[in-house]
Amino acid sequence: MKKDKSSKARLDQIVAENRRYQDQRANSYRELAINMYPWICGRCSREFTRQNLTELTVHHRDHDHDNNPADGSNWELLCMYCHDNEHQRQLEIYGVGEDKSKKKDATNKPFADLKELLNNK
Numbered sequence: 001m002k003k004d005k006s007s008k009a010r011l012d013q014i015v016a017e018n019r020r021y022q023d024q025r026a027n028s029y030r031e032l033a034i035n036m037y038p039w040i041c042g043r044c045s046r047e048f049t050r051q052n053l054t055e056l057t058v059h060h061r062d063h064d065h066d067n068n069p070a071d072g073s074n075w076e077l078l079c080m081y082c083h084d085n086e087h088q089r090q091l092e093i094y095g096v097g098e099d100k101s102k103k104k105d106a107t108n109k110p111f112a113d114l115k116e117l118l119n120n121k
Contacts, residue, residue, distance in 0.1 A: 033058045036072045037072070041079040043086075058077060061075070
């Protein structure tokens with residue numbers, strides 16, 4: 001029972017440290033980008049104010065969240081809708097997360113009898 005409590009405490013500590021690290025990383029480059037660029041979405045040109053600034057996100061152009069140069073060359077500000085759309089496009093292009101073995105070929109053949117139908121006329 002002691003072992004279970006100590007392993008749970010250690011796991012909780014690791015999770016808490018990881019969350020702190022992620023918060024620090026996100027806050028640091030986000031704050032830099034927000035101060036560096038105008039508060040406008042780079043895709044849809046929506047303008048943001050202090051009231052809705054939480055809806056403006058920092059997108060990493062090369063999709064590497066650890067690549068945070070101080071000059072901001074890997075960042076662009078996108079509204080949360082355009083940011084989600086950008087990541088969805090990447091998933092569709094590269095097929096990340098898809099299980100190819102479960103994909104089935106289409107079985108519908110709409111023009112299968114077209115030649116026969118044309119010959120009967």
